[in-house]
Amino acid sequence: MAHGDSAPDGDTRFDTQVYAQRLARAAQLTGAAGLDAIVVGTGPDLRYLTGMTADTFERLTALVIPAVGAPRLVTPRLELAAVRDSAIPDLDVTVRDWVDGADPYALALAGLEENSVLAVSDSLPALHLVPLADRLQAPLRLATPVLRELRMIKDDAELAALRTAGAAIDRVHARMGQWLRPGRTEAAVAADIAAAIVAEGHTEAAFVIVGSGPNGADPHHEHSERVIGADDIVVIDIGGPLPIGYNSDCTRTYCFAEPPAEVAQAYAALERAQAASVAAVRPGATAESIDAAGRTLLQEAGLGEHFIHRTGHGIGLSVHEEPYIVAGNTDVLRPGMVFSVEPGVYLPGRWGARIEDIVIVTDDGAEPVNTRPHGLTRLEDDSR
Structure with missing residues (x-):
């Protein structure tokens, strides 16, 4: 005990x-x-x-x-x-x-x-x-x-567990270059990631999304036998529960080559949108205002139609729970609420990207439990 x-x-x-x-x-x-x-x-x-x-x-x-x-x-x-x-x-x-x-x-x-x-x-x-x-x-x-x-309001014990979960999944993302390489299948990469999630203290990998190239444009794609290409953009969304039951959930996007200008510009807008939504988190703000903060920037960048899901969801003993960060939710944020901030951009048949952190509402703002870099992370391509 x-x-x-x-x-x-x-x-x-x-x-x-x-x-x-x-x-x-x-x-x-x-x-x-x-x-x-x-x-x-x-x-x-x-x-x-x-x-x-x-x-x-x-x-x-x-x-x-x-x-x-x-x-x-x-x-x-x-x-x-x-x-x-x-x-x-x-x-x-x-x-x-x-x-x-x-x-x-x-x-x-x-x-x-x-x-x-x-x-x-x-x-x-x-x-x-x-x-x-x-x-x-x-x-x-x-x-x-x-x-x-x-x-919906986490106590100190829950917040400590969620911080531990966030640090554990960050350690998995930090090792992504060990597994994510051109020439491997999404399924093979996912199997290695799942094992690492358990090795880092989770009881299981609740989900492992490896969305390469056009598969990255499907937010709920899991993984397939598709062979990852050297020019692919790859979405990695992973998480699972600790023994205490509290969950991690973090998404980062990777590449192996210098991305085309169109991709780089769109990703830069996505990064600004995710940062804006996190910056908007504070007690007294509404859930829908957090969604609007990032969505507005993507709309201004001409990418609004390519952001096709809500900005976030609460997390705790369930991966998805209240509060939901979505237009129409007028719930007022209070200290102790914990949720994801995960805008994405999805170009059907081409590529997709998502940036996701779990954040805690504090007395005066937000505390992200995930601290890995948010940029489009370029991994070494040994095949070149």
Whole structure:
């Protein structure tokens, strides 16, 4: 178990007090939202609140957090090992285990009136949602307003984990010249990168995008058997979770030869746009204003139509979570929010480029957790 707020490398959860504070805050927000209780299924929300990692299949595992009173965990008896590995044994959480043939939904709703106002986490499967709804007279609500408020503002333990993740993925990018070379396939390069991601402290490579030449114009291209060419522009977008569960995500763009003037000019505009969006990050700014800061510069450079996705997404226990940095999102930024800033330029059938950092909203601006150079990085081409 970790000591204090931070988690040593290799640890899978934080100190118990971190989870105790989160559960207390969850109960407070539940009451403030006019709810009697929330039901949290397995996944990132449950891990956030208890440190427990488990999967829900046909058997219900759920954490019930009432506005008043102690939380309780309903879980199949065969999942008790996962409970023991979490912070739950040290928390004020009642565990109600059950065996096949029992009614876990009755256990989940015990102590609640039939007309209780109940909200559920948005990932709870319909397999469990419907039986819960059948037992209540009032319609179920989504617990998203409670859970998003909790998870969107990172505490000190989470920020430390995200900084560690950012430094680890930066070390992988720093070694890119070892693997990324003309004549190799994208898939071969991706396999080497994936191994390096694990070697640098991640539990797995959650994603490895190696987009060379025209494949770089597809933002969600992964990798293929395409042979990388000496004149290619190559987008490398990589990341994964640490043992504690928090994720890295960083994109840099590489080349092997002096790029054509058109590419160099477009990339310079992209670099200015990414810097402008990072510079706009501060408490009180809106999420959409960060998107607009960089997008406006790309539009002025005649590249607006080639920036085809939002500027960023929140990150934590999930690679993509709130807040989303996109036009129309008027959420006001607050210290402790963490998200990507990743504008891109994509020329279909030709080439693409993206620059991505994860940034923390501080009291007076932004703290990037990724510090690798942002320019179009030229690697040595041994084939020339």
